[in-house]
Amino acid sequence: MDLRNCIKCGRVFAYTGSDICSRCAGDDIEDFKKVKEYLYEKPGATVVEVSEETGVSEKKILRYLRESRIEIREVDNFLLDCQRCGKSIRSGRFCDKCTYEMKREFKSAITPKKEEPKLKDPGKEKTKMYTYEIRKKYK
Ligand SMILES: [Zn+2]
Numbered sequence: 001m002d003l004r005n006c007i008k009c010g011r012v013f014a015y016t017g018s019d020i021c022s023r024c025a026g027d028d029i030e031d032f033k034k035v036k037e038y039l040y041e042k043p044g045a046t047v048v049e050v051s052e053e054t055g056v057s058e059k060k061i062l063r064y065l066r067e068s069r070i071e072i073r074e075v076d077n078f079l080l081d082c083q084r085c086g087k088s089i090r091s092g093r094f095c096d097k098c099t100y101e102m103k104r105e106f107k108s109a110i111t112p113k114k115e116e117p118k119l120k121d122p123g124k125e126k127t128k129m130y131t132y133e134i135r136k137k138y139k
């Protein structure tokens, strides 16, 4: 078991991929709700504004951004970099272009198990045919 100290309260807890213990994770959900509700009221708010109004630390808000849980529309202030091409982005880890390209690469690299109806991908017809051919082969 990987034991760690919670970055928030310092308590030792069993690491499960999060840097905070389950007790603090509860607070985290509360904070996230506050941030989300605030952004719902004021969609154009900046990180500083959100932090001041909700009492949630800027660091935490930036983490929500990094985890793609929220999106802050700061026109002149792109806070994150695409981890693939380095372009400034507003949320998540990759820019739209890289996300699209990676999805396409990912799709062609593996045999899809199920369809993703949300994805508008020109390669979709090809993928279907590929799946069909595989099925035929093993019948
Ligand atoms: Zn804690």
Ligand SMILES: [Zn+2]
Pocket (backbone or CB within 6 Å): 082, 083, 084, 085, 086, 087, 094, 095, 096, 097, 098, 099
């Ligand atoms: Zn990119």
